[in-house]
Amino acid sequence: MVEVKNKGNEPVENLLRRFSKRWQRSGIGQRERKRRYRNRPETRRERRLRALYRLAVQKEREKLRKLGRLEEEKNNFISGRIGRSN
Numbered sequence: 001m002v003e004v005k006n007k008g009n010e011p012v013e014n015l016l017r018r019f020s021k022r023w024q025r026s027g028i029g030q031r032e033r034k035r036r037y038r039n040r041p042e043t044r045r046e047r048r049l050r051a052l053y054r055l056a057v058q059k060e061r062e063k064l065r066k067l068g069r070l071e072e073e074k075n076n077f078i079s080g081r082i083g084r085s086n
Contacts, residue, residue: 002026 004019023029064070 002028 002019002022004015004022006015061070
């Protein structure tokens with residue numbers, strides 16, 4: 001718990017600024033953000049389903065490529081354009 005006491009007739013803005021600085025230094029906000037956005041470990045079932053989906057997509061792309069409905073992918077590693085297609 002972070003506490004800040006008013007120094008006489010200190011303006012509210014200064015009091016708020018001192019409070020927020022102490023709060024940041026205490027690490028409470030960072031700790032709570034980590035807890036709030038925590039990712040749970042993936043279960044075996046989820047990994048398996050994701051792998052099956054990935055295989056299905058790969059098979060479908062290969063099928064389309066063989067039928068000529070999908071352009072050949074260019075090797076973007078050479079030109080340094082990894083992750084972007086033209």
